[in-house]
Amino acid sequence: KLKDNIYVADGGGGTSTIIIGQNGVIVVDGKNRAPDGKKLVDEVGKLTNKPITTVILTHSDPDHTRGLGGFPKGLTIIAHENDKKEIEQELANGGAQAPPKEYLPNKVVTQMRESMTIEGVKMTLIHIAPAHTTGDLAVYLPDAKVVASGDLIGDGDPSIHLFKNGSSEGWIKFVSVLADLDADTYVRGHADVATKEQVRLILANAGAKRA
Secondary structure (H helix, E strand, O other): OOEOOEEEEOOOOOOEEEEEOOOOEEEEOOOOOHHHHHHHHHHHHHHOOOOEEEEEOOOOOHHHHHHHHHOOOOOEEEEEHHHHHHHHHHHHOOOOOOOOHHHOOOEEEOOOEEEEEEOOEEEEEEOOOOOOOOOOOEEEEOOOOEEEEEOOOOOOOOOOOHHHOOOHHHHHHHHHHHHOOOOOEEEEOOOOOEOHHHHHHHHHHHHHHHO
């Protein structure tokens, strides 16, 4: 539990963030495989009787998306436009690293920052540049001062997927923006929750190595 309505669920793939809104639940990232996704859905059911209505994907890697096969159908699934393209390409290649086609993102983010209110929860979805992948999306919850960063922020050096046209230069630009947000808690894809100070240290170390 991070806040009264915000929880973190690790294991079964990348870490997911659970946000309980007024009438429904928003989940950031959907785990690795369908059984992992179903387990996450069950865990949400233990926290609230409100249904999951929305999933936000931080990027296209299978350990964050493929578990959507264990979620209910008919959800709003939000992703950056490049994330959707990467999933579509993987489906065209056979789909082993993608969620079922029924769970393709159906709402895309095209701007560097898009602010919206979902289930009464204010948030800004941020995409600065290709970084870990070309379709990275960070979820900023200003009222809670929480950022769900996916795999943008790890426990050390940046993870750059060159096969997805990621960029270390873009990573530095992107994470610099996240570090400057009015936030104190950063949910990372494969590491413990970080503080702003930890994020700034990771950023400084990466910048020094790239210089």
